[in-house]
């Protein structure tokens with residue numbers, strides 16, 4: 459392991475990942491493993507009401523709830539898809555876009571991700587401006603009084619139809635800028651390098667590496 463990773467190991471060896479989403483957990487686990495930190499999947503999901511208006515508020519609400527329950531360093535993220543021609547929707551409502559009071563309702567079949575994508579493609583039908591960005595905010599709480607947050611974005615646009623079977627959520631319809639493949643056609647390493655969550659997490663990793671030693 460590189461010399462500059464030593465301090466990271468000293469302060470935190472294990473970080474609880476405050477999520478019940480296995481797709482997210484795997485992405486975060488892969489990146490933390492690279493600097494010798496073990497990502498812990500909570501033995502049970504802590505249900506919180508994501509009542510914030512921003513990704514930062516929701517990420518903090520989740521991190522605090524997991525810290526209260528498990529009393530160990532916690533990393534939580536809140537993320538979503540921001541579509542420019544839809545005034546920023548689905549935004550903080552990304553995971554339950556199918557049911558919110560904007561743009562009509564979609565039956566959650568065969569699953570919620572598919573319903574979310576169906577609604578998005580319906581609302582964008584015929585629209586020329588298909589630009590969108592994924593955005594993630596990560597909050598790392600070391601203990602109840604100390605923590606840090608970071609933000610990462612990945613710009614791109616929404617394709618005409620779903621493609622690919624990797625990733626999760628809106629990946630099959632999101633094409634990152636400068637690419638011709640959807641996020642769901644990228645290998646996990648490739649996605650982590652350019653993704654909103656990958657970038658936000660890299661900033662947290664850099665912070666941990668450069669943290670003052672006393």
Ligand code: IMP
Pocket residue numbers: 479508535536537538539552553574592625626627628629641653655
């Ligand atoms: P959260 O769990 O409240 O952060 O909800 C995030 C939602 O945004 C997910 O359920 C997905 O619908 C969407 N989302 C966030 N990150 C990604 C991603 O990397 N790929 C695809 N969809 C994502």
